[in-house]
Amino acid sequence: MPQLPLVSLSGTPRERGRQHGAALSDRIADNVALYSRRLRHDAGLSEADIAERVSLYLDVFTTASPDYRATMEGIAEASGQSLADIAMLNARFEILYSAWSQLSATVDGECTGFGAPASATPDGHVWIGQNWDWFPDVRGALLTWTDDDVKVLAYTEAGIAGAKIGVNSAGIGLCVNGLGCEDDDWKRGGLPFHLRTSRILNSRSLTEAIAIASLDAPSCSANFLIGSATKGIADVESSPVGARRLTPDNGQVLVHANHFTDPEALGIVQHFRSTPVTTFHRAERLDALLNGAKLSTEHVETSLRDHEGGELAVCRHPVETKPEHLRTHTALSVLIDLEERTLRYTDGPPCESEFTTVALSEVA
Ligand SMILES: [Zn+2]
Structure with a gap:
């Protein structure tokens, strides 16, 4: 694999x-x-x-x-x-x-993520995970480093210093989704996304991670799905005009894709980079799969391999009839156990290979 x-x-x-x-x-x-x-x-x-x-x-x-x-x-x-x-x-x-x-470009992005509080998992551990959907030819890697006694294991695109999806030794983990709204503008010169994700991954607590995700308005919108081994799940929808925090309903699994769940609360008009708009389907589908059955590692992995809806499903594949530059696929599938500090992943669509496990405690 x-x-x-x-x-x-x-x-x-x-x-x-x-x-x-x-x-x-x-x-x-x-x-x-x-x-x-x-x-x-x-x-x-x-x-x-x-x-x-x-x-x-x-x-x-x-x-x-x-x-x-x-x-x-x-x-x-x-x-x-x-x-x-x-x-x-x-x-x-x-x-x-x-x-x-x-x-108003229309790539077939992007990602579907989830955060499972301890009450929803069979082992009482907090889990987060996602399919990261992006260009088929992007090249990734795992990085590990230690800053101020916090050790991090995370995924990055090769050449990007700030990793974005991973776990640290304080039991904090991060998954991400792209979002879009009319206020997004590179000229704002806000704290860059990849610097923000690397700081979240260095956080010692959920409170610190939420603050980094929420403060200092970004140039472009993004969603930060944060997990803590001891404090559970918090999701921050971030836009240039404000941030909004979500928590799991009644101890259920929180699912997030590529739309603001309540744009009016932030006073924004959101953009979608996918046609047809699949973000609502993917969020509803993964929510139904993860909240509709008893969770297990196997069930999560099967859910991340879900193809309902065709190529633009939770497990994404290129639409061959689209121009090549608009095609995306699931470039990375991840399941993180924040108690164990393990990262299970597939490089490429999860339907095409078995998950590999990397434990933070075992990397040098
Ligand atoms: Zn697939």
Whole structure:
């Protein structure tokens, strides 16, 4: 079965970046080529447009976190890429989503996630998980590092310093969904998505993680599904004009896809990047599957492999009749046990392989 490379990072931020860049240089080159192509051709941005956006976010990263900037410099040095191209990867969330919002583009994204409180699981552990649906040719990796005695194991796209889906030794875990609304705009220069996710993954408590997800308005909307081994599940829908927190109903599994559950509460008009709009179907379907039967690891995995609705189902496959640049698939499927600090995953659609388990305690 396909397995992701696992890279252990240690030392200064620059040294960690160099370790990331050296270990994943081929994958980073592929991702630079992928996003360069997509920003130019799919999002319709000129060289000057991209340079302007990358320059702004390089400044944002530098101001918000000199350590993040140093990590990007290390990745660039060791992978043989320019700092501008590594900054492009790290700001790709803001640049791409902002361009898509303006184009009303219609990729067949994106993700379906869940958070199961202890009352809903057979072992009384808190679980989170998701299918991360994205471009079939994106190249990923698992990273592990320790900051201030908090050890993290998480997934990233090769070349992106801030991992986004994972678990830490304090029992905090994170899954994510893309969201969209009319207020999304790269020019806001808000705290970048990938810096925010890496900070959430470094959190020591659910309260700290929620604060990082909620504060400092982002440029572009996103959903943060956060789990704590001891405090349960909290979900933060984040937009440039405000954030809204959700918790599981009556101890049930909370499911989230790619729509704000109450846009009027935030005073926003939401965009959808998928035609036909599948986010409502995927959320309702996974909710019915996970809340409609006794949970088990096997049942969750079967649910993440669900194909009801065809290619645009919970387990996503490219729609072959669509232009190639609009096709997506489930690039990563994940189930995290926050008590055990284990991450089970498939690299690619979960219907095509068995899950691999990585335990935080067993990675160097
Ligand atoms: Zn499938």
